[in-house]
Amino acid sequence: MIPEIGHYALILALCVALVQGILPIYGAAVGNSSLMSVAAPAARSLFFLVLIAFGCLAYAFAEKDFSVLYVAATSNSQLPLHYRLAAIWGAHEGSLLLWTFILTIWMFAVTLFSSHLPETMRSRILGVMGLVSVGFLLFMLSVSNPFERLIPAAAEGRDLNPLLQDPGMVLHPPMLYMGYVGFSVAFAFALAALLGGNLDAAWARWSRPWTTVAWCFLTVGIALGSWWAYYELGWGGWWFWDPVENASFMPWLAGTALIHSLAVTDKRGGFKVWTVLLAIMAFSLSLLGTFLVRSGVLTSVHAFATDPKRGMFILAFLAVVIGGSLVLYAWRAPRVGLGGGFATVSREGLLLANNVLLVTAAASVLLGTLYPLFMDALDLGKISVGPPYFDSVFAPLITPALFLMGIGPLAQWKKASLPDLGKRLRWAFGVSIVTALVLPIVLGEWTPLLSLGILLAVWIFATAVVSVRERIAHGDGGSVVARLAGVPRAYWGMLLAHCGIAVFVVGVTMVKGFETEKDVRMNVGETATIGDYTFRFDGVRDVMGPNYVAAQGAFHVSRDGREAAVLHPEKRRYTATNQIMTEAAIDTGLVRDLYVSLGEPLDDGAWSVRLYHKPFVDWIWGGCLIMALGGVLAVSDRRYRLSWRREPQTVPVGAQLAGRQMA
């Protein structure tokens, strides 16, 4: 009964989504205010209907209802409750439901925080989001129904893929989807602006916080995924350029470019056409990511679902949504006109350069991801594109972008003077160069890449310091504290996000430069040494988990004779699927991780063991968190809070708009 209610809620949701997608957009076109007023209530009811469906599926999982095919396929009676609930997004159908649910959450948020928008704009935005949700609801109801019954019911479920039975995996997909789907708001804003023909600074200002919030979620989502791969896959890597990782990274790159482009459109009225295109691109790449993962068009460890019917549906959906929006772009964008002019050396110029680099990087990732498919489609053979391609293409594109990142915030709008910038930045440059040359030698090894990484990281920190110092020197008000307090949060957010990048660069550089690993055969009582650390193997014992049995090893790690950590890596066998999983044990530290994973048991109690010493590896994810915090700080800026609180009644929409345009 409960699953049928969920199914029925989805059918109703489809009807509501159709209404929401058609009436308000039509109403906005003909100026019918009663049709436009349908948008917000429709969006809210859509949210509640999908919430009901989501709750029904959650209930089926919680109650172990194995008469629901999806529940039987992705969970098991031995699976603990929190993983049963996480199993909702453990496979294809539920992932789609989560996607749709998150889309309606964003819609609901738009209805709450859009009272200051002109009614036509607001109804177009919600209309576009409604149309996107139509696609996903249709997809679920036609070929991916999560509520499909299994009659007769299975006695026992097949269990969730053990790889996914992990706290990181519980959080990773919702975060990632919040990011992916969050770009639908910026996308809807862009299409609404194209439809209405009002691509102005106000449009950019409204889009900015939405885009930034989505970007923060995506950043955290990708970081979680990378962290999960690091400790769960058992070989200590944190990024593999796997097609599915790339699928999440491309929207991130486009979204990062979008954030910067929106800043220019907001502050200077420039880059309008470019910003619209980036908004379309960011969401299109999110949809493409979904397609790549869900259609099985590329082989990958992630492609749980391989079904050509589904693939065709998503492809048609992509054609309609992306193709449609690009047609709209080709039709309306030529009339938008350009913003104010600017010199090559100016903040606009630097941001444009950064944008071009980011988009080129995204394009190169896209090319590398799809290249095997292209070759196969043209019958030129099967090839695979691996990390060497991505490393050698990506690094040269991102290096200048990181360098420009230091200069951008210090350059004036419209026209900056190169000699003046050189003067202001000379000590930052000097410090970076000297550190880059000396630090690696102090650390014991000098390589060009190590030096380059340190140069970029120090450069970003140093220019941030210069920027803060200048802010304080030129700020209004008396004391330094008062001047600091006067600096807007958006500025601090920007700075913090940039420093997050620097922290990330430190992590990557140090791990690549100094990590050590050892594959050894260890008997009980034997020791192995990597770096300054000595690992002693104290044997394995059997432990029982809720749905697995494991051999748990014990390793005592000491440094200079003092005990540093005790690590318990496991080799688990999940009983329902009989799958073997390696659970690495990690001792996390600010400047290093110690990482042990059990290989295979050998004769007489010995094991093959893999040991890693990874300096600064946690800075990689720490940097991502700092970036996301920077985004949060920027969104909490006063200017956005003011615009959200403003009641529409106090200032008529027309006057508000006119005032903004004059300003």
Place this chain on the structure above:
Amino acid sequence: MNKFLLPLTIFGIMLGFLAVGLTLNPREIPSPLVGKAAPVFSLPQLHEQDKVFSPDDMKGQVWLLNFWASWCSGCRTEHPVLMDLANSGLVPIYGVDYKDQRGEALAWLDEWGNPYPIVAVDAAGRVGIDYGVYGVPETYVIDKQGLIRYKQIGPLDDETVEKKILPLVKELQAK
């Protein structure tokens, strides 16, 4: 060309490739072994442990070699197809029980039926390495001279059997 049409054009081209890509099978990996002699092995049999099985025993016949395991869900999917094929008597299917436990393998065959005249046991997966097994199930068509003629990665289905395996087997048997 109008620069505003450029994104649409690029997207159109990509869409075309994706559409073609959907019709292709990314799992279909050409095996370097096709056309080469089947690697030689000699493994104990599952049912009669004191006997061994070797591809040399099969010289002069066209036969299928199927890698499977009781823990593999794809093998369960494929199993009815193998049963039908075995019952048709068109071509013998020999099994290799790959990285499996003897008791579980026997129980599995008892429960679902045994399409194999002989099952060889590759507990350590060494023979699997020689054959380049990516994952079970995998099936090889081997001709009268002992050359591998076709490799199927993943479960066999009725369509593949009808359109690929059986025509190839008939052609090879006629030689």
